[in-house]
Amino acid sequence: MNKKTVKDVDVRGKRVFCRVDFNVPMKNGQVSDETRIRAALPTIQYLVDQGAKVLLASHLGRPNGQAVEELRLTPVAKRLSELLGKDVKKTDEAYGDSVKSEIDIMNEGDILLLENVRFYPGEEKNDPELAKAFAELADVYVNDAFGAAHRAHASTEGIAKYIPAVSGFLMEKELDILGKALSNPERPFTAIIGGAKVKDKIGVIDNLLEKVDNLLIGGGLAYTFVKAQGHEIGKSLLEEDKIELAKSFMEKAKAKGVNLYMPVDAIVADDFSADANTKVVAIEEIPADWEALDIGPKTAETYRDVIQKSKLVIWNGPMGVFEFDKFAQGTKAVAQALADANDTYSVIGGGDSAAAVEKFGLAEQMSHISTGGGASLEFMEGKQLPGVVALNDK
Numbered sequence: 001m002n003k004k005t006v007k008d009v010d011v012r013g014k015r016v017f018c019r020v021d022f023n024v025p026m027k028n029g030q031v032s033d034e035t036r037i038r039a040a041l042p043t044i045q046y047l048v049d050q051g052a053k054v055l056l057a058s059h060l061g062r063p064n065g066q067a068v069e070e071l072r073l074t075p076v077a078k079r080l081s082e083l084l085g086k087d088v089k090k091t092d093e094a095y096g097d098s099v100k101s102e103i104d105i106m107n108e109g110d111i112l113l114l115e116n117v118r119f120y121p122g123e124e125k126n127d128p129e130l131a132k133a134f135a136e137l138a139d140v141y142v143n144d145a146f147g148a149a150h151r152a153h154a155s156t157e158g159i160a161k162y163i164p165a166v167s168g169f170l171m172e173k174e175l176d177i178l179g180k181a182l183s184n185p186e187r188p189f190t191a192i193i194g195g196a197k198v199k200d201k202i203g204v205i206d207n208l209l210e211k212v213d214n215l216l217i218g219g220g221l222a223y224t225f226v227k228a229q230g231h232e233i234g235k236s237l238l239e240e241d242k243i244e245l246a247k248s249f250m251e252k253a254k255a256k257g258v259n260l261y262m263p264v265d266a267i268v269a270d271d272f273s274a275d276a277n278t279k280v281v282a283i284e285e286i287p288a289d290w291e292a293l294d295i296g297p298k299t300a301e302t303y304r305d306v307i308q309k310s311k312l313v314i315w316n317g318p319m320g321v322f323e324f325d326k327f328a329q330g331t332k333a334v335a336q337a338l339a340d341a342n343d344t345y346s347v348i349g350g351g352d353s354a355a356a357v358e359k360f361g362l363a364e365q366m367s368h369i370s371t372g373g374g375a376s377l378e379f380m381e382g383k384q385l386p387g388v389v390a391l392n393d394k
């Protein structure tokens with residue numbers, strides 16, 4: 001990476017504004033998945049060990065520029081404190097005089113978690129005034145929020161204009177692993193794309209067709225492709241205006257010699273619910289009143305074979321509605337195949353696929369689980385991430 005990292009600056013005794021991505025799932029007022037908190041620990045611990053005064057900043061959810069009680073970072077401070085075995089103070093604001101007073105009484109190695117930065121309208125607008133107000137709190141800016149690096153916001157991009165700006169270890173690691181995987185991939189290189197939204201994944205599919213040997217399509221977005229093949233898909237998810245594009249991807253795959261795999265069978269349901277009636281059908285036989293909510297067993301078997309023969313696999317998006325057990329088999333089969341493939345380097349691209357792998361207890365067996373959902377997708381698309389671009393060059 002050609003950007004400075006936290007090791008390139010002296011932070012002893014300095015006030016460090018460290019942007020992390022603590023946008024974690026919550027249940028009943030408690031952190032229900034701490035993956036992102038754990039992932040930020042190396043940088044936080046390093047700053048503490050170096051004697052910095054550590055100000056942590058993050059967003060949580062999408063409060064739309066106003067304070068929302070359930071989206072305060074208080075439970076995160078508690079969990080972080082438990083994980084570090086150390087006090088973590090929290091403020092009720094993210095900048096301003098009350099925050100400054102707290103910083104004034106900090107000792108070297110202390111940690112202060114600022115309130116949700118998205119409580120202020122200026123954050124998502126990347127308002128220079130807010131960016132300056134953040135910058136005023138600190139001497140150095142560290143961005144370790146890979147998961148939010150695709151957002152040009154005041155705490156992820158704007159602030160970097162005003163004080164020395166470097167990356168944290170998590171940011172560095174994510175960029176390194178994803179960058180290596182994409183720029184010099186081991187082959188066969190396979191991408192698995194699932195999830196629900198074709199339109200969000202178009203860029204990545206287009207870009208991956210330039211790079212991969214195999215592309216496996218699953219999840220809700222598969223049915224726009226199935227429709228493009230000329231089959232009826234009943235009530236399955238369809239993005240009508242993307243059918244032509246799906247066709248063009250099939251042609252591009254052919255022209256590039258990419259093996260494009262689509263479901264050959266599916267588990268269909270008579271209702272979108274956990275206790276719907278289900279059956280397995282061939283892909284050309286989806287009944288008119290039913291919807292496909294998972295890939296079928298034959299498809300899963302084929303995908304497993306391809307995965308096992310691959311040296312590198314990147315995976316983004318579940319194969320079915322894995323939240324319901326009846327439609328979790330396809331996603332589980334893919335996760336299990338990755339877990340079993342010892343010679344295969346597996347990169348899971350955040351969000352739902354990471355949650356699925358976690359749910360099946362297979363997370364430990366993946367080579368890398370990215371903390372970025374949208375960020376890893378945009379990176380794979382070949383887009384520049386504003387939160388990275390803004391950092392100081394080496």
Ligand SMILES: Nc1ncnc2c1ncn2[C@@H]1O[C@H](COP(=O)(O)OP(=O)(O)OP(=O)(O)O)[C@@H](O)[C@H]1O
Pocket residue numbers: 194195196197200218219220221237292293294316317318319320321322323349350351352353373374
């Ligand atoms: N066949 C299907 N029909 C409808 N929805 C589906 C189907 N297969 C998967 N899904 C749903 O897709 C959702 C995930 O879609 P999304 O495109 O957001 O995936 P993702 O890339 O993993 O998410 P993120 O962007 O958070 O990383 C899951 O909630 C899952 O239930």
Ligand SMILES: O=C(O)[C@H](O)COP(=O)(O)O
Pocket residue numbers: 021023061062147148151372373374375
């Ligand atoms: O969860 C994520 O992908 C990041 O924290 C970014 O969140 P956002 O999509 O609300 O900007």
